[in-house]
Amino acid sequence: MTAIIEINELRKSYKSSPALDGVTLRVERGEIFGIAGPNGAGKTTLVECVSxxxxxxxxxxxxxxxxxxxxxxxxLQLIGAQLQEAALPDAIKVAEALRMYASFYDKPADWRAVMDEWGLADRKNVRFANLSGGWKQRLFIALALVGNPKLVMLDELTTGLDPAARRTTWGLIREMRERGVTVVLVTHFMDEAEALCDRLAVIDRGHVIAEGTPRALIDKAGSDSLENAYFTLTERTEAV
Structure with missing residues (x-):
């Protein structure tokens, strides 16, 4: 496989507090790569540096x-992103948002085709404030893809969604990968990471404390599920 992202000993501090302290990672072309870790672990800072x-x-x-x-x-012409604090003006309509985002790129996809492909055509005149949480996330995915990116980064995409909307969003993420887009997924839901990710890095206190397939991390922690493995790995770090 060919690396899309290569990170070596990356460091970032805010005042005297390190957010990233020697992070080394490699993301391969065509995979869904997960990044997990406690709040304040450095996940969003890492995605912002990559972006x-x-x-x-x-x-x-x-x-x-x-x-x-x-x-x-x-x-910025080659990547798409849905970051944790993503928001749109309440009054903007679905079609207006897609048309506006497409204008930011030199070689965008046809925003009307993207709207159709992601099931948003029937809501093209609906204002952002009137969309449900699930439809807002679907719109954010479409906006991340309207520039024809080779890489998409999704930060806590399903936070706040009900179980049905989360499952639908998972299907959309898999569909991205099927279209040849590499996905970096920041999540704190281990069921999500286990269902979607080819590989996963666990970050704590600015360090990568574990990396591998979900199965490999389960085996490494001697656990029966990825969720239990995650807690075991992060608790070991807390104890150091």
Whole structure:
């Protein structure tokens, strides 16, 4: 496989507090790669550095062969992202949002086709404030894809959704991968990571404390489920 993301000894601090402290990871083309960890572990900072939205203090980072610090403008044309604090104006309509986002890219997909493909055509004139949580997330996925990205980063995509909406969103994420898009998924739901991720990195206190397939992490922790393995791995870190 070919690496889409290569991270080596990445460091980022806020004042004197390290958010990332020597993170090394490799994400392969065409996989769903999960990032999990407690609140404040550094997950969102890592995604923001990969996206070019925040500059690391040290280490090396290559995304699609580019350096997000020096090639940010080029990189933003090749990636899509739905970050944790994503929001849209309440009054904007579905079709307006897709048309606006498409205008940000040099070679976007046909936003009308994206709207149809993701089941949003019947809601094209619905304002953002009037969409349910599940339909808002579907719109965010469509917005992340309207630029024809090779890589999409999704940060806590299903937080706040009811179980049915979460399952529907999982199907949309799998469909992204089937279309050849590499997905980085930040999640704190271990059932989600086990259902979707080809590989998973667990981050705590700015360090990668475990990495591998869900099955490998379960075996490493000597647990019977990924959720129990996650708690075992993070509790070991807390005890150090």
């Amino acid at each position: 070019g939205l925040r500059q690391a203090d040290g280490g090396t980072l290559r995304v699609l062969g580019l350096d997000p610090r020096t090639d940010r403008r080029v990189l």
